[in-house]
Amino acid sequence: MFSYPTVRASFIFLAIALVGLAFADIAITSANPWKDLGRFFLGVVTPDFFSSEGVAVALLRTVAFAFVGVALGGLCGFILSLVYRNPVVQVFCAFIRAIHELFWALIFLQFFGFHPLTGVLAIAIPYSGIFAKVYSEILDETDPTPGRLLPPGTGVISSFLYTRIPACWVQLRTYTAYRLECGLRSSAILGFVGLPTLGFFLESAFSQGHYSEAGGMLILFYVLIATMPLWVKPKLLPVYILGAPFFLGEGLPIVWGNVTRFFTEDIVPSPLRNGEGLTGLVPWLNDLMLNEALPGIWNTLVLTQIALVATGILALLAFPLISAHFGGPVRRTGGHIFLVIARSTPEYILAYILLQLWGPSMLPAIVALALHNGGIIGHLIGRQSSAIRLRPDATTGINRYTYELVPRVYRSFLAFLFYRWEIIMRETAILGILGIYTLGFYVDSAIQNIQFDRAMVLIVITALLNIGVDILGRFIRKKLALQTMPTC
Amino acid sequence: MSGFDLTGLSASFGGERVIGPLSLSVKDGERVGLVGRSGAGKSTLISLIHQQVGRASSLVPQDLGLVNALPVFHNVFMGQLDAHSTWYNTLTLIRPFSRDASAVRTLLKELSMREKIWVPTASLSGGQRQRVAIARALFRQSSLLLADEPVSALDGPMAHLVMDLLSKRFNTSVIALHDVELALKYCTRIVGIQDGQIALDESSGRLNPADITPLY
Numbered sequence: 001m002f003s004y005p006t007v008r009a010s011f012i013f014l015a016i017a018l019v020g021l022a023f024a025d026i027a028i029t030s031a032n033p034w035k036d037l038g039r040f041f042l043g044v045v046t047p048d049f050f051s052s053e054g055v056a057v058a059l060l061r062t063v064a065f066a067f068v069g070v071a072l073g074g075l076c077g078f079i080l081s082l083v084y085r086n087p088v089v090q091v092f093c094a095f096i097r098a099i100h101e102l103f104w105a106l107i108f109l110q111f112f113g114f115h116p117l118t119g120v121l122a123i124a125i126p127y128s129g130i131f132a133k134v135y136s137e138i139l140d141e142t143d144p145t146p147g148r149l150l151p152p153g154t155g156v157i158s159s160f161l162y163t164r165i166p167a168c169w170v171q172l173r174t175y176t177a178y179r180l181e182c183g184l185r186s187s188a189i190l191g192f193v194g195l196p197t198l199g200f201f202l203e204s205a206f207s208q209g210h211y212s213e214a215g216g217m218l219i220l221f222y223v224l225i226a227t228m229p230l231w232v233k234p235k236l237l238p239v240y241i242l243g244a245p246f247f248l249g250e251g252l253p254i255v256w257g258n259v260t261r262f263f264t265e266d267i268v269p270s271p272l273r274n275g276e277g278l279t280g281l282v283p284w285l286n287d288l289m290l291n292e293a294l295p296g297i298w299n300t301l302v303l304t305q306i307a308l309v310a311t312g313i314l315a316l317l318a319f320p321l322i323s324a325h326f327g328g329p330v331r332r333t334g335g336h337i338f339l340v341i342a343r344s345t346p347e348y349i350l351a352y353i354l355l356q357l358w359g360p361s362m363l364p365a366i367v368a369l370a371l372h373n374g375g376i377i378g379h380l381i382g383r384q385s386s387a388i389r390l391r392p393d394a395t396t397g398i399n400r401y402t403y404e405l406v407p408r409v410y411r412s413f414l415a416f417l418f419y420r421w422e423i424i425m426r427e428t429a430i431l432g433i434l435g436i437y438t439l440g441f442y443v444d445s446a447i448q449n450i451q452f453d454r455a456m457v458l459i460v461i462t463a464l465l466n467i468g469v470d471i472l473g474r475f476i477r478k479k480l481a482l483q484t485m486p487t488c
Numbered sequence: 489m490s491g492f493d494l495t496g497l498s499a500s501f502g503g504e505r506v507i508g509p510l511s512l513s514v515k516d517g518e519r520v521g522l523v524g525r526s527g528a529g530k531s532t533l534i535s536l537i538h539q540q541v542g543r544a545s546s547l548v549p550q551d552l553g554l555v556n557a558l559p560v561f562h563n564v565f566m567g568q569l570d571a572h573s574t575w576y577n578t579l580t581l582i583r584p585f586s587r588d589a590s591a592v593r594t595l596l597k598e599l600s601m602r603e604k605i606w607v608p609t610a611s612l613s614g615g616q617r618q619r620v621a622i623a624r625a626l627f628r629q630s631s632l633l634l635a636d637e638p639v640s641a642l643d644g645p646m647a648h649l650v651m652d653l654l655s656k657r658f659n660t661s662v663i664a665l666h667d668v669e670l671a672l673k674y675c676t677r678i679v680g681i682q683d684g685q686i687a688l689d690e691s692s693g694r695l696n697p698a699d700i701t702p703l704y
Contacts, residue, residue, distance in 0.1 A: 145553035
């Protein structure tokens with residue numbers, strides 16, 4: 001079995017994760033973890049939908065920020081996708097998408113303050129980078145023949161509109177709709193840094209121990225995402241996109257002096273700002289690297305590798321729950337509900353909840369990342385396995401799982417897993433804001449201490465780390481000849 | 489002038505020469521039928537000619553090159569995209585002008601598929617798709633036609649109707665055909681291709697089907 005490169009790769013990653021586990025800080029530190037968890041689940045089954053009028057406003061703002069951010073990101077991403085061949089554009093897009101929405105929000109908060117623009121740009125900027133890449137891939141896959149047959153002298157725009165766009169319109173639309181769902185999740189977690197979306201209300205309900213209120217909000221959020229096909233209709237889209245900017249809330253006015261100060265003073269490394277020149281810069285960078293960047297990078301890598309393998313294991317265990325080759329309709333419905341909840345809940349919210357219940361350590365982060373990403377991959381693989389036609393006398397039970405299904409879906413399973421590697425790392429870094437010592441922790445502390453110069457260097461390091469993992473993931477997928485469509 | 493005079497035509501795939509080097513000269517008003525076994529290099533020759541004369545010709549490739557997501561009308565209208573401004577083309581994409589719609593409808597009527605004008609191309613049968621590609625070439629209104637098996641998916645009477653239309657509308661043409669009788673009936677000159685070389689080049693009036701058989 002070890003002669004298969006895919007199996008060898010899997011075991012190498014498993015070994016790395018096990019070594020990482022030896023170094024990882026894994027513990028349940030809260031006094032009464034199971035009692036708290038029980039109270040939380042009691043809250044979810046006794047949801048309170050009418051606790052405050054704030055919840056309705058929070059949902060409205062969540063939807064509004066998602067629409068404006070994704071629409072703007074889609075527009076900019078589409079324009080960028082037309083010039084994506086340019087290597088400068090590619091590097092630029094890779095960089096802006098390597099920085100998580102929450103990091104962008106933290107940056108904009110420093111100079112735009114609690115203005116709606118902060119939330120809109122925090123979604124629009126990284127999404128532009130992602131849209132640019134995926135749109136250009138979709139456009140490149142269209143059949144070039146019709147374009148070659150056009151009469152010479154046909155304008156570039158006419159030729160693009162007639163031969164490229166119609167040929168991939170369905171893919172563009174599907175991907176954009178899918179991204180809108182991701183945008184709703186991004187918008188919800190922006191509340192955790194103080195924007196008026198769902199996360200803000202969820203955090204305040206949790207910190208006061210109002211579990212029924214928190215449960216009610218989560219259920220409403222699931223309903224919002226699950227009913228998207230019903231309320232997001234092509235004909236209504238212009239109404240939503242034009243109307244959404246009016247529902248972002250007032251926020252606080254932008255103080256333009258802060259914007260100038262941020263760029264000309266705050267983010268300039270302090271030794272340069274204080275006129276110490278390059279001689280002061282070296283010890284400053286040294287200190288930053290040794291005490292913040294390196295521990296942050298180490299913890300981010302350890303947590304990412306463990307979470308990646310945990311995601312894989314969970315996905316492999318979960319896909320039979322919805323596969324048509326196992327169980328009856330009851331089990332499949334249950335499986336669907338479990339996977340919908342797992343993949344609709346942003347990792348950040350899952351990690352936040354588990355952290356409240358179990359206390360700070362890497363464990364809540366690992367479980368949160370594995371549940372969310374494992375839910376997504378499990379859903380995709382489960383659906384794919386249902387399309388497999390087994391011979392009528394195929395074995396049943398565990399033999400069917402190990403002999404018939406896993407070997408058939410394993411390659412696409414690995415493709416999805418390596419595709420999500422970079423996404424898991426981006427999330428791992430951001431979970432530091434919750435108090436786990438990954439890069440996000442050091443970024444957040446630097447911002448709390450009003451050391452934006454340090455924060456910016458750490459954010460750039462995080463982005464470079466993500467770009468590195470993205471390149472490595474693509475290299476491995478190419479080496480193992482794995483192909484996949486993008487997931488978010 | 490729609491004739492051409494090309495020399496040194498050759499093409500290789502994976503280091504192996506599939507056609508040429510050969511020369512082909514077609515005079516204004518000639519209708520050339522390219523015949524030969526499949527794989528002899530007819531398609532390659534057609535695309536070589538198209539690369540050389542490009543600007544002046546209408547091409548019907550074997551794989552048709554239709555935009556499946558667009559209706560028949562727009563696929564046909566594409567033949568004249570160069571004749572209009574970008575805004576005109578863009579508006580037509582959203583809502584066609586009645587002038588163009590009636591021109592395309594007339595053309596489709598001649599190909600007896602008038603009622604299909606607003607149907608998405610993806611939902612058409614093979615023969616109908618082939619006629620859409622032909623309509624696009626006709627709509628282009630150039631004087632030179634380069635076509636690769638343009639009637640392969642059409643039944644007898646329809647194949648004759650289309651061949652008749654093509655010979656009336658184009659002053660000069662080079663058409664690859666595997667049907668020898670069609671070639672003899674609608675072409676003025678037959679060029680036989682064998683192993684990438686011209687093995688036969690004769691006016692069709694002086695040929696009968698038996699003369700062509702050795703090529704197959």
